[in-house]
Amino acid sequence: MSGDSRKRGNPLLDLIDLGHRARAAAGSEELAFLLVNDTRRLAAYRQAALWLAADGVRALSGVLAAEADAPYVQWLQRLCRHLHAQVRDGAPRSLTAADLPEELAAEWQEWLPVHALWLPLPAAQEEFAGGLLLAGNEPGEAAALPLLTEWLHVWAHAWRALHRPSLWSPRLWRKRFAAWRAAHRQGRWWRRRPNQILLGALVLCFLPVRLTVLAPGELVPANPAVLRAPLDGVIDRFHVRPNEAVKAGQLLFSFDEAPIASRLEVARQALATAETEYRQSAQMALADARSKNQLAVLLGRIGERRAEAEFLAGQFERSRVVAPQDGIAIFDDPSEWIGRPVQTGERVMRIARPDEVEIEAWVPIGDAIPLAADAPVSLYLAASPFAAVSGRLSWLGHEAMPRPDGSHAYRARARLDGAAGQRIGLKGTARLHGGWAPLAYWMLRRPLAAIRQFLAF
Incomplete structure (x- = not known):
């Protein structure tokens, strides 16, 4: 599938370098970009597309992101689903428009070159199934197929490592339990009652549960x-x-207006007196030069009295809120x-405003579990304990603040998912949901914290 005129070096060294880059990829987008754009170091092609059974067309060569609504991407979705359904043995398949149903072949010439190669991704689980489509003007080189197959194995391993489920994921534990049952279905040791009890207790200890914390809560105004x-x-x-x-x-x-009103009246009288003195001096200045020298001083005094009167008038107006x-x-x-x-x-x-309400909770210092942004929060009001008010965590204070009862706690605010239907000021108990943890940790968290505080280790 020619289409890349650049000279390739040693293909084995290129394969090793691609493997290093795949394992060092920081995220799935970088890894997908590497597959569709740098596979040309092992085989020449003009266009490449990565298709995953779970996500559809994930990446295209030459572009940063695939637009799901584009006609080209929609056609590739149908083509890759057809190839995935046809190829079940995991072997690469060379194809042209003649190998496809009429509804797919009709648009081949519009979107792809003459020849294409479908490389299924090696995946033991359906959630990682997919394939890489390479298209060019000439058939694929047979000598490049082993290198491409090995490269896809390396890439798929790196992809699964990036998308490995959390250690405490319920789905992962269900799969492990199913595998354990399949491996020991023919045995007899598990039929003994002590072994069953021990195994059940062990499984329960590692059962993933969600950490929660209870805190005093209240409906408060949002803004x-x-x-x-x-x-x-x-x-x-x-x-x-x-x-x-x-x-x-x-x-x-x-406010009590009497003190302000009396001060305002005194200031206004002082202003009137200063203005009267100024007028008298202005009349005397016509005949007396010494009186003329006092005019500037009297003008300054009038300005002071006027500023004081205006300030007190403003105070009088502000006394009514x-x-x-x-x-x-x-x-x-x-x-x-x-x-x-x-x-x-x-x-x-x-x-x-009655429609702008938030949940305010005070998380005790001993219950300050890690809480992610938008963590679920439920408030059970004392006046309505059977109807919880739900919301999402907006922020959690970094410093503990003193409470009226003498304790310290972290303030948390949560925005409501919908209308509260309750008035501001109602109190109750807020339940904040954290991350997942084993049941053993959930049961032993507080006792271990108390022991550490007592023994200081």
Whole structure:
């Protein structure tokens, strides 16, 4: 299958080099790219395609990624499925358009050169089955077939190594158990009761289970508008009740205006006095040169009084706090706030939208198992224990924070999968799901941690 005019070196050295590169590949995409583009070091061709029974057309020569919706890729899918069904002995097969059914042969000339070679991938399991299609203008060289076959064995071994299932994968353990049963089906030792109990206990110890942790949880607003004290003063009155629906611009609470109003009145009177003094000096300056020299000083004094009056007027306006958005007003008992001095920046209340809710959980330090991003989280509310609120982990704090009960815990937030159907503030128990681990580790994790803390080793 000519189509590559480059001179090839020693094919055995090329095969060894390809094997090294396959074993050093960092990922499946790099490995697939290597197969369809660098196999030309062993055999000449114009086009190559890697097809897998589980994934379809995985890679094409000369391109970075195969577009599944492209007509060429769709036709290759049908062609490779046909060849995979026809070739079951694992032997390479040379073919042309004449060897195919009419519906496939009709488009051959549009997509491929005259000759092609189908090389099935060596795979003991159907999930790794597939093949490599090489196409060129001339038939494949018979001398290159042994090298291509060996190269595919090396490549398939590297591919299986990259896609080897996890040690604690349930599928892997099912396969191992089935193989063990097939190997010992004719034996008699397993019929003894002690051996059965021991084997059952051993199997249970390695049974993969998912690590979970229970933590106090609560439904909290996702993106609330936090309202803080705009000035130092005393809150005089709340105009809304806790958990009341409010509209943007609605008056929420106000400070005691008497001190600010009196200071504002004094500042305005001082400004009026300064302006009067300036007018008098301006009239006297017409006849008295010394009075004219005082005009600049009086103008500066007017500026100071005006700035002070404007500042106090702004303080007076800020003493009435309004809602920045629609939502629900979340704060404590108003009687605890009225008459209480607050400082600038102190949080008074939050405005939260009822449809923007998250799960907040506090993971104890001793239960801080590894949690991946988007790990499943379920919240079982105390008010509704049979209907869990499900979500996905958004973030987990890196530092433990103090809790009101004196303990320390890691704060976690989870976004909901759907509408909560429950109001903000309901508490319960959150269940966070981690990775897979053996049952023995799940049972012994806490005892071993306690022993290590006690013995300090």
